[in-house]
Amino acid sequence: MRMFDAIGLGWDVGGWQGQSQAIAAVGWRRGEPLQWLGISTAFRLSSRSTPTLTHLLMPALRSEERLSWVLSAxxxxxxxxxxxxxxxxxxALLQGKETAPPLIPEREIDNPYAYRExxxxxxxxxxxxxxxxSFDRLGNNATLAMALLRSWNIPIVPVQPYREGMVAIETYxxxxxxxxxxxxxxxxxxxxLPEAVMAGSDPYDAALCALMALQHAAGxxxxxxxxxxxxxxxxxxxEGWIYHFASR
Structure with missing residues (x-):
């Protein structure tokens, strides 16, 4: 099979004990329609062993052949x-470096401990x-994603330098x-999107993340x-960046 020019993976993160992880994969060759390689149903990462990248991807890819397509792209x-x-x-606060007296912002969005730029x-x-x-339960999902990406040595763009191979971006x-x-x-x-994917579901969001990731991978x-x-x-x-599609 001819190699894809770029592959986008989407991960709708479900938290440490959550049963709503979802993963999607889509491939692209220049001049051809997009090809969906798989979209998982909602699943839970096992607590019996340390999760690997293969554990995350296989619910969507479902075969070693498709996994090799992704890893070799x-x-x-x-x-x-x-x-x-x-x-x-x-x-800075957690590291003991924050010395400025805190102000009480009128809006929560302006609280520097709650939100990034x-x-x-x-x-x-x-x-x-x-x-x-930090203020909502989203820290559950955030810490899982950051911990696993670090253990898999997948750099987060633009926080870490871009390099060849797989990279991760934050999507919304x-x-x-x-x-x-x-x-x-x-x-x-x-x-x-495939017709079988239901709007509003975790797999649907994973598929949207995969499309954003694909455009990033395709430059x-x-x-x-x-x-x-x-x-x-x-x-x-x-503080990173939240990648998203521009309005057409």
Whole structure:
């Protein structure tokens, strides 16, 4: 089989004990339609052994052959629906480096211990207020994703230097849904998804993350997909960035 030019993986993170992990994989060759390699149903990572990348991917790929396609592809990006960094102020506080007296912000989104600059940017430009990794239960998903990516030696872009092989990006599928988190994606994106995937489900969100990851892996060259919005230069790199599709 001819190798894919790029592969996008999407992971809707379900937390440490959660039973709603979901993974999706989509391949792309220049000039050809997208090819879905698999979308899992919701599942739980086993607590009997240390999870490996294979454990995460196999519920979607279901065969060693497809796994080899993914691992041998020249460009693979894993799109993760979970925060992949914490606010700088929170990290400084935990390390004993935060000395400025805390102010009480009028809005929670402006609390530097709750939200990153990239999350405030999303709120300013789209009116979306993500859950906080430190103030809400989202820390469950965030710590699982960050811990496993580190153990698998998968760099998180743009926090860590970009290199060849698989990289991970933080994605936000809710921005692709005009009618809210449990709604359907835009008609153009929804048409690219397999009919069997139900809107609002964890596998549906994983598939949207996979499409965003694919465009990243393709270097923006996949004409079937909208372009990705990259971080403005003033964004602090250590807080990461939330990749999402630009409005067409």
């Amino acid at each position: 020249p460009a693979v990006t894993l799109g993760v629906d979970a925060p992949l960094a914490f606010p700088r102020a929170l990290c 990239c999350e405030r940017w999303l709120h300013q430009h789209y009116g979306k207020k993500p859950l906080s990794a 599928p809710a921005l692709a849904k005009p009618n809210g988190r449990r709604g359907q994606a835009t008609s153009a994106l929804h048409a690219l 923006g060259g996949c004409d079937a997909l909208p372009s990705l919005v990259f971080a403005p230069p003033e964004m602090p790199k250590e």
